[in-house]
Amino acid sequence: MGTSKSFSDGSVKKSKMIPNWGTLSSSLTSNCDSSVIPVQKLQNIMRHFVSALGGASTGGRGGSKAGGRSSVRTARKIGGVFSKFISSGNNIRETLESTGLIDIDNKSVDDVINHLIQYCSSNATSIDDDAAKEATRLLLEELMGEAESINDLQTLLEQTFTTSNLEDIIIRYFGYYINTLLSRWFYDNLIKSKKENDVNNLFNEIRNYVFEQVNDENKNYPLQNLDWSSEEADRLIKNIQQNVFNVFE
Template identity: 65%
Template sequence: MGTSKSFSDVKHSMVPNWKNLSSSLTSNCNGSTLSTEKKQTIMNNFVSSLGGSAIGGRGGSKVGGQSGIKTAKKIGGFLSKFVSSNNNIREALTFIGITNLDNKSVNDIINHLIEYCSTDSSSIDDIAAKEATRLLMEELIGQANSIDEVETLLSEKFESSSLEDIIIGYFGNYINELLSKWFYENLIKNKNENDCNSLFSQIKSFIRERVSDMHRTNPLQNVDWGSNDADTLIKNIQQDVLTVFE
């Protein structure tokens, strides 16, 4: 769960509510089963560290949120192309630059999608957004063994889920990765590894549970993904996700 970069690279003075967030994680990293109230407190402190849902959700924080927006727009553009092409995966992949599928494995396709959707990995925010993309792509198509199975899995996904559902799920992954990459590496220096893993596993499950119950208020059909409208809708979704924990 750790990374070569750590949150110590960022000046804590840049982060609102840093002390409360750090304290709530450290005090609960003890192997116990956390109450809903304690998990909510941790996530509330996390949102506060981004300056609140309105600032963090709309890319106004210096320490998180910006890379999530950029990446989610790329994901939305690719998946929207898939849907608009009558679920033609080859056409959607051509749209993002994969014009020759000869000898391409599913892992090759996933890796290309990750690189296409991600920004440069120059900050913790970038790294969290990229890892969240990897997790999403593995969830969506990781079980496929061929390009045709990729098409089938995505088609089945859109039978039960909307594009907004998928983007919300992405942001759930993203905020979990951002929090983990801020703290896991430093916590494990002073805490038991099993306790650290238990803490972040519980937080991950809590995030997924809460975002799965969100109201969907930003339909993404027929969006021009290069427009200001797309930017606004994606920011709306990230803000909505953060508001759940505020």
């Protein structure tokens, strides 16, 4: 099957109010080549990233203007979708109907993914919005992209939740979000002075490091039977994002 529409089309313009990320920018630039980046340097990059968001407690709880707000809102929607899938006895049609998708058997898997991207993410009017939306696409394509039909999709998700839980999925979403936010802020500027292969290598190295770290995050959050529209859901999702950021602080 094909892949769903990418929401990284550059339609969101960077504001002049770019955060003061000078130290982070310098660390990215100095490590932008084709080599394997040492773990210590990757640690420094990610520490600068969290610092630029005001620290794990500020950025993780949506208190930074630079990032971390849209990801909380989107993660709650993603949690609600997959919580419905689990509570419905892995009924993909019931789950999709709950999100407003109709005529499901005449929809392609790409249609489903694109619908869920729109359902889970707000309109991209900022870099943070855009990063949260693109991270949603990446997560959903990882979980659903190999399916060729609605029945395949149900089977894939059933398999996913035999080895993973909802916490795993939310944490993985934040991994995608972190890497995408970094890319949204710095890729275009780096490509002006560095080789494209070197820039791509830098972000691939960061992505791999981020996922290695977040996969080790303690996944012990009471997300079962949660009302995803509640203040408690907001608190728990902020806890998860803050704890993910804590890994790099």
